[in-house]
Amino acid sequence: MQERQYVITFGCPDRKGIVSRISSFLAEIGGWIVEAAYHTDPDTGWFFTRQAVRAESVPFDVDELRARFAGVARSLGEETDWSVADTGERRRVVILVSKDGHCLYDLLGRVASGELDADVRAVIGNHDVLADITRAHGIPFHHVPFDRDGGEGTDNTAAFAEIAKLVDEHDPHAVVLARFMRILPPELCEAWAGRAINIHHSFLPSFIGARPYHQAYARGVKLVGATCHYVTADLDAGPIIEQDVIRVDHRDTVSDMVRKGRDIEKVTLARGLRWHLESRVLVHGNRTVVF
């Protein structure tokens, strides 16, 4: 069992003395830093840090730490972006799926084997083919059917409203689109900004949109990839958390590419989700710092 930690993430325009200010604060309250990472982005001029402190070394609880750190943040300028997380609070996750199960199987296997420490509160599918395996893991499955397969004129407003309701009652740290294959409406992108994580089955920005493996095959690429990213209203254009690729060659048909790509999709999603849940991903504009 990992020891309990308080994890501070912080970003602001760079200037002298930030590291000293934060580390002095932590030294004063007796915080034992277990892991610390710093980054200054020369392009935007922003400074970012993530600090993990042993909870037992801090003489008060996370709310008090948050209140005190707010003062530190204020002293470092008006334009800051920060958070304090408590790893003692288990991370709540809701997963959205469609018919393809490889990412769901993989995530459930990781949770079941204790590798991924997450509290999967629910799985929601627009099809029900993955209901049984979900329930075999002791997790509720909700089937929210969609009218049609996403052609023009489709109105799935009601379906999305139901999904939103099912998701929001858990106030999840992450809403995972595990090959959900549906475009979230803008209002949900906004409501879940920084929490909705998608796995796209291509090496973005190549092959945005539908049937990326078919596009990859037609272009004759020699590698196929997968991209784990935050969902924004711009299709497949959100901040990238993680990417990976796998080699293909002329012997691979589209269905071979699909199969090979799945192995990349599932590990890429699992890595991205883990980092998100551990407060390792700091978003700035359309880029991410992954500590």
Added chain:
Amino acid sequence: MQERQYVITFGCPDRKGIVSRISSFLAEIGGWIVEAAYHTDPDTGWFFTRQAVRAESVPFDVDELRARFAGVARSLGEETDWSVADTGERRRVVILVSKDGHCLYDLLGRVASGELDADVRAVIGNHDVLADITRAHGIPFHHVPFDRDGGEGTDNTAAFAEIAKLVDEHDPHAVVLARFMRILPPELCEAWAGRAINIHHSFLPSFIGARPYHQAYARGVKLVGATCHYVTADLDAGPIIEQDVIRVDHRDTVSDMVRKGRDIEKVTLARGLRWHLESRVLVHGNRTVVF
């Protein structure tokens, strides 16, 4: 659904005219070659080929094809090694496990989603922690407890005899040691030669034997790996089917290495098993040709 194929694998000392002899035979019987691969090993002087023929293009069944090809093989010398497989016969697999579930979860997920076309007849564990998930997939689980954890003086003869009985009643095409963590006795290595497939959690020949991630950590390597190989009586020294690696760095503890390594173990095992079941792996001495 993939069309039914007859798959011929053949190896013999190289000489002129082998390709012509085999392709003429196939042309005479009207066989439509869907996939063909050839290899000559300059070191051993052996020639290897794998030919996949559309079953419906052959005017007789697989037994007759096998009988006729025996004549072709005989005409190519006394020292040949060949087989004819029928993809219409589903591949039977038995999986041996211990407590670690990541490889089993992965294989079951692949089978359930239709990605890996295999008939998993049984899972056998020396612990029972993976019984529930196995049965949730509709597959029988057998618990064969071992006396102790493999120290000297342990006699698990009876346990292995029971495992052998449980395995052999299915006459499986593959016996998969999915992190079974036990050394097969020599008589089972021999009985299952060319069918018993192990996943070792290191990049062999580095870190043979127990606790390879601890060994890797102590040595300070920058990549950890996994090796899928046929089991022989020589520990971790059998013919290698597939290997892969993943990057680690100084921030990774042993348990991080274990976690990262799992992702490599499961995909490496899955690839190796797939190739084996598709008759793509030809063993010669301690090396493999993977078509």
Added chain:
Amino acid sequence: MQERQYVITFGCPDRKGIVSRISSFLAEIGGWIVEAAYHTDPDTGWFFTRQAVRAESVPFDVDELRARFAGVARSLGEETDWSVADTGERRRVVILVSKDGHCLYDLLGRVASGELDADVRAVIGNHDVLADITRAHGIPFHHVPFDRDGGEGTDNTAAFAEIAKLVDEHDPHAVVLARFMRILPPELCEAWAGRAINIHHSFLPSFIGARPYHQAYARGVKLVGATCHYVTADLDAGPIIEQDVIRVDHRDTVSDMVRKGRDIEKVTLARGLRWHLESRVLVHGNRTVVF
């Protein structure tokens, strides 16, 4: 020293009996096949093969082999695409460069150390910064300055005409654009079709055109890549021979990406060029078969 080989490449719409026809022909003339590869593309229905035969096993010269193989090809239909190469004829290469030297240094080093068996006849640059190193390798360097850096209204017709003259006098097997950074005019794309090889500094089709690393940085990708492809009149859209990628993270500035990418560019170009010179690359439409 590698033994002399005759290398046959052949493609045509697939049908039964092609392999038998070709291998029977080779058996009849006593040809000893050293390496053979076959591929049927399920999408286009085309069949492809590459066969390398020991020259000394064939009782006549390459012209006679070519003449006889023409008959075999004719017998296999009207729509065929084939070639017969003699590895005894050293491969002539002309390299086009600009100011960035990493790909040129790499190619010259490979040739000098005997790793890449090629006869580099000339290096042509629109700048002369790489003249000295080229000449230190005993290779002529031609400086063909361009009017301006490629803005609109630039007329480099005369410069390209001079380059064409300098290239064509060597009748090269490959014209390598080793970070030449200029768009070939359509008539040269056509004249050198199937021989002009470019290295593009991105994982195509991502980041076509200028400053791909800047584009990659702005998009926040986690891998950067390189693509070796045949040049066509369509910018960065020709058939891909080889691609590779390297991991980057938030700590990498654009210039770090440029540096890391260079390592991928040079090995990707070297691999693609080697395969091309060894007649391993068969182009069909916009895709390549790489045997």
Added chain:
Amino acid sequence: MQERQYVITFGCPDRKGIVSRISSFLAEIGGWIVEAAYHTDPDTGWFFTRQAVRAESVPFDVDELRARFAGVARSLGEETDWSVADTGERRRVVILVSKDGHCLYDLLGRVASGELDADVRAVIGNHDVLADITRAHGIPFHHVPFDRDGGEGTDNTAAFAEIAKLVDEHDPHAVVLARFMRILPPELCEAWAGRAINIHHSFLPSFIGARPYHQAYARGVKLVGATCHYVTADLDAGPIIEQDVIRVDHRDTVSDMVRKGRDIEKVTLARGLRWHLESRVLVHGNRTVVF
């Protein structure tokens, strides 16, 4: 041109307040931290940091900074390991070679193109085949022949003494064994401890010693690798800086493995050397922290 930096590396047994102590010191002297990295090794309980400060933000020179930081270090305990480097002082490098030139060509190309900022003072070879290319880059080449090819009874004491003299007169920051293929005598390992960098042509600890590609071929591995490490008196057992691998398959002969491996050797060596010269590699026992 990169701005001038002072780079502090520091290691000591972990305890509370180290980060605060160091960052306060830097804040007091007005140092602007450009890059900072921290690591605590849970196994050894050691803390490590690397801090790069803008030279112009520090109101005195590097000697004064070093003197003042010594006080900081002392205040953090008796068991510390630290250094302060000035990037304004160009890094001096001496390269040892034998006959294989790929690593030398690669390093010289990187230096010539400005990618690797190093002052290569001399190349020393026990053969002279690489003399011309070295001198074409304007670098002195010294030929120090060895008696025989290293068999038993060989006495190369005099040769190594001459090499030591040639190396030591430059007081180099790095002595690079670029496929030098000779075992350094223990007294040179000691004299150059932490500065002598070797590239071994295998994924250590696999295939220690001679002819690793032959060993790899015989074992039938599916990946070959390279390892950049500090030289110690223990053959191929020094702290690893960087490793990489490349895929091989049954079609690859030993000489193909050698060729493919070279691409990995040269990039692995170049990366390791760069990190060393930038004071990014902190050695502790037999493991490295690479910031």
